[in-house]
Amino acid sequence: MTDTLSILEGNTFVVSNRHGDIDCSPDEPQGLFHQDTRFLSRWRLTVNGERPSVLSTDDLQYFSAQFFLVPSTGTIYVNPSFSVIRKRAVGGGFHEDVTVLNHSAEPVELELRVEASADFADLFEVKDALAKKGHAYRRIEDGRLVLGYRRDEFARETWISSSAPGEIDEDGLRFRLRIEPHGQWNTCLEVVAALDGWDETRDRVKYGHGDDKAKPNVGMSLDGWLAKAPRLETSWRPLHRSYTRSLVDLAALRFYSKLTPGQALPAAGLPWFMAVFGRDSLLTSFQSLPFAPDLAETTLRVLSAQQGTIRDDFRDEEPGKILHEMRWGEMTAFEERPHSPYFGSADTTPLFLILLDELERWTGNGELVRQLEHEARAALSWIDEYGDRDGDGYVEYQTRNAKTGLENQCWKDSWNSILFADGSMSRLPRATCEIQGYVYDAKLRCARLARLFWNDSALAERLETEAAELKLRFNRDFWIEDRQFFALALDGDKRKVDSLTSNIGHLLWSGIADEDKALACVRHLMAERLFSGWGVRTMAEGEGGYNPIGYHLGTVWPHDNSIIAWGMRRYGYRREAARIALAILEAAQFFDGRLPEAFAGYPRALTSYPVEYPTACSPQAWATGAPLLLLRAMLGLQPIGDQLLVDPAIPRQIDRLEILGIPGRWNRADAFGRGMVDVAEPAREMLH
Amino acid sequence: MHETAAEAIGTLTARVVDPRLRRLKGTCRFDVEDTGSWRLSFDEGGVRIAEGPGEADCAVSCREEDLVRAIRGEQNLITAFMQGRLRIRGDYGLFRQLHQFLRLRPPPATPLAATERPVEPP
Numbered sequence: 165m166t167d168t169l170s171i172l173e174g175n176t177f178v179v180s181n182r183h184g185d186i187d188c189s190p191d192e193p194q195g196l197f198h199q200d201t202r203f204l205s206r207w208r209l210t211v212n213g214e215r216p217s218v219l220s221t222d223d224l225q226y227f228s229a230q231f232f233l234v235p236s237t238g239t240i241y242v243n244p245s246f247s248v249i250r251k252r253a254v255g256g257g258f259h260e261d262v263t264v265l266n267h268s269a270e271p272v273e274l275e276l277r278v279e280a281s282a283d284f285a286d287l288f289e290v291k292d293a294l295a296k297k298g299h300a301y302r303r304i305e306d307g308r309l310v311l312g313y314r315r316d317e318f319a320r321e322t323w324i325s326s327s328a329p330g331e332i333d334e335d336g337l338r339f340r341l342r343i344e345p346h347g348q349w350n351t352c353l354e355v356v357a358a359l360d361g362w363d364e365t366r367d368r369v370k371y372g373h374g375d376d377k378a379k380p381n382v383g384m385s386l387d388g389w390l391a392k393a394p395r396l397e398t399s400w401r402p403l404h405r406s407y408t409r410s411l412v413d414l415a416a417l418r419f420y421s422k423l424t425p426g427q428a429l430p431a432a433g434l435p436w437f438m439a440v441f442g443r444d445s446l447l448t449s450f451q452s453l454p455f456a457p458d459l460a461e462t463t464l465r466v467l468s469a470q471q472g473t474i475r476d477d478f479r480d481e482e483p484g485k486i487l488h489e490m491r492w493g494e495m496t497a498f499e500e501r502p503h504s505p506y507f508g509s510a511d512t513t514p515l516f517l518i519l520l521d522e523l524e525r526w527t528g529n530g531e532l533v534r535q536l537e538h539e540a541r542a543a544l545s546w547i548d549e550y551g552d553r554d555g556d557g558y559v560e561y562q563t564r565n566a567k568t569g570l571e572n573q574c575w576k577d578s579w580n581s582i583l584f585a586d587g588s589m590s591r592l593p594r595a596t597c598e599i600q601g602y603v604y605d606a607k608l609r610c611a612r613l614a615r616l617f618w619n620d621s622a623l624a625e626r627l628e629t630e631a632a633e634l635k636l637r638f639n640r641d642f643w644i645e646d647r648q649f650f651a652l653a654l655d656g657d658k659r660k661v662d663s664l665t666s667n668i669g670h671l672l673w674s675g676i677a678d679e680d681k682a683l684a685c686v687r688h689l690m691a692e693r694l695f696s697g698w699g700v701r702t703m704a705e706g707e708g709g710y711n712p713i714g715y716h717l718g719t720v721w722p723h724d725n726s727i728i729a730w731g732m733r734r735y736g737y738r739r740e741a742a743r744i745a746l747a748i749l750e751a752a753q754f755f756d757g758r759l760p761e762a763f764a765g766y767p768r769a770l771t772s773y774p775v776e777y778p779t780a781c782s783p784q785a786w787a788t789g790a791p792l793l794l795l796r797a798m799l800g801l802q803p804i805g806d807q808l809l810v811d812p813a814i815p816r817q818i819d820r821l822e823i824l825g826i827p828g829r830w831n832r833a834d835a836f837g838r839g840m841v842d843v844a845e846p847a848r849e850m851l852h
Numbered sequence: 853m854h855e856t857a858a859e860a861i862g863t864l865t866a867r868v869v870d871p872r873l874r875r876l877k878g879t880c881r882f883d884v885e886d887t888g889s890w891r892l893s894f895d896e897g898g899v900r901i902a903e904g905p906g907e908a909d910c911a912v913s914c915r916e917e918d919l920v921r922a923i924r925g926e927q928n929l930i931t932a933f934m935q936g937r938l939r940i941r942g943d944y945g946l947f948r949q950l951h952q953f954l955r956l957r958p959p960p961a962t963p964l965a966a967t968e969r970p971v972e973p974p
Contacts, residue, residue, distance in 0.1 A: 504928065
């Protein structure tokens with residue numbers, strides 16, 4: 165479904181077309197990207213001046229790919245006389261093996277050309293199509309082509325070289341080949357992100373020629389990572405594909421931040437979000453807990469190490485706040501963007517607390533809870549002192565950086581996501597409903613931690629009292645009686661933002677909704693206006709702002725659905741949770757098991773497959789985590805003391821589902837279930 | 853206002869009592885171009901300063917002007933590094949904590965000569 169192919173390692177990645185070429189316009193996200201900078205914006209292979217046609221393309225591992233090319237003959241009656249194989253591995257730049265095979269009985273003479281250039285665009289510049297402020301240069305030295313960029317002391321260089329002798333000019337490399345009958349010619353091409361602002365100059369890439377067993381940058385091989393994860397057994401074959409894809413992509417999306425050495429955590433997504441992203445890293449870690457619990461610990465450690473310390477309006481930083489995003493590109497360096505790091509999210513801080521508690525419940529890692537006591541207390545203080553800006557008892561947001569700060573600091577962070585039912589814009593500051601749910605949940609969870617680990621029963625009682633008061637207040641102030649659902653937000657005028665949205669599903673996860681109101685919300689979530697057949701839309705059909713291809717205004721987000729399904733299990737809506745799980749997992753089949761960040765909200769009856777959202781990231785961490793949380797929801801996995809509770813509610817279509825070797829405080833446990841739930845049949849209580 | 857690296861570093865002796873710095877432990881060395889080197893040994897918010905080269909967990913190379921601006925609070929240490937104004941070798945985690953230390957300490961006091969001068973815990 166996509167014309168590009170991506171391979172990555174940490175925050176180094178290559179996005180190319182299916183020829184293996186990087187051939188982008190200035191605002192196209194193709195290229196070799198490293199540390200949020202494009203080190204190669206053009207990489208084009210031609211033979212005798214022609215671009216060969218694609219025979220096939222494979223991404224062998226998440227960090228390597230190969231491309232099989234043949235010359236266009238224009239007719240099926242003429243066999244290609246030669247073929248070209250490009251095999252590429254990314255890491256510190258990339259290594260590319262190029263092989264040309266002569267299939268004829270005659271010698272062949274060819275000219276192979278690789279054109280190269282680099283615009284050194286910051287990812288923000290790629291995204292917003294901005295011009296550069298420094299100057300670019302090229303030079304040829306020591307048998308390599310150097311592409312460079314400098315702005316004051318900020319310098320970046322790409323070094324390009326080959327193992328076979330060739331002619332180097334400032335636009336690339338040229339090889340004049342003579343290949344004997346049925347012979348072959350090879351060269352290695354090395355494209356090194358040589359100057360990246362970090363270490364001493366890097367003079368070679370990570371993987372050399374024929375390095376097939378290269379170890380990814382995650383402390384263990386991919387095989388080891390997969391072997392450590394629980395084993396899935398199911399009679400529903402598509403689930404195998406989604407599960408394996410999720411585990412592989414999760415491994416691929418992990419990366420190290422040098423500012424917090426030795427700890428890998430999930431980045432948010434390729435290509436735009438290969439960065440520490442507070443919200444995405446936290447939610448992905450939550451989704452993955454039964455399968456890869458190590459991610460949660462590293463996420464908590466990395467985010468706590470960079471917790472807000474002072475009030476810094478440019479960065480929307482406040483003491484105790486958990487960061488939104490960290491970037492390393494030129495615009496961040498020169499403080500033209502605030503991401504060093506940026507703190508513009510109002511939900512990361514309660515989500516941090518939720519994950520801390522959930523991790524202890526799963527793994528029994530009380531030592532971490534003790535070590536992070538100060539950070540957890542600072543996060544709790546942030547909620548009351550800074551999160552609740554006007555003292556109305558709700559966390560609301562409004563950037564203090566009017567020029568480059570984020571308009572919306574909730575998960576629906578596009579500028580126009582918080583709309584009234586008539587389509588009009590709400591005013592800032594905004595208190596979105598799901599954030600209040602997260603706060604409620606965080607306070608109750610921290611009450612437990614305060615009693616068990618921090619020896620502070622007074623804090624525990626205070627937090628429980630505050631949570632109970634918040635629940636009471638929230639069910640009164642956010643409820644829209646005549647429409648029977650919770651408002652999306654209270655806006656700056658304390659008006660209820662009355663669009664029907666998926667946010668109400670997050671309230672089920674948090675447990676803040678009264679039982680009767682939860683039932684009303686579940687009815688909405690499963691009704692046609694919100695449920696497309698492929699999943700719950702971000703905004704209901706019929707609302708003023710609804711658009712099935714609007715980023716947060718009607719598309720279906722797999723991670724959103726996984727949270728909603730898990731929330732439904734909390735309130736006992738087993739059939740509805742199973743229905744959502746099945747719909748999303750069925751959708752995954754159309755994306756070869758890899759769920760995108762979002763897909764269009766068209767009704768399932770209208771399109772026979774889920775329509776991919778035009779600019780969605782893929783793989784994207786919390787979409788990768790969605791099948792994992794859906795598995796948890798279908799099997800009803802819940803840690804209770806030192807036991808793993810299993811309470812399956814599995815759609816009939818899946819028939820048999822087993823997850824073997826689930827790690828946790830019980831060491832390893834197995835979970836089994838049979839597909840007994842008929843999701844096509846609405847439960848009686850769902851009928852109005 | 854301090855104008856030299858020695859004066860600027862001399863202002864760092866004030867102990868910063870803040871639980872957020874409880875894990876700050878190790879030695880940073882500033883190698884200031886055409887000026888000299890200083891080692892700052894941190895332990896739970898306290899700092900001991902020694903002039904001259906020597907072993908360090910993290911070495912920061914920079915120009916005098918950039919160091920002075922960073923200590924004055926006029927230049928964020930992380931973005932100075934991103935811009936290439938500072939070069940770092942060694943423990944980046946310690947560098948990040950140094951950044952936090954500079955942000956959390958009270959406003960610069962009267963400059964003192966930066967010589968071997970341990971700060972006693974309160």
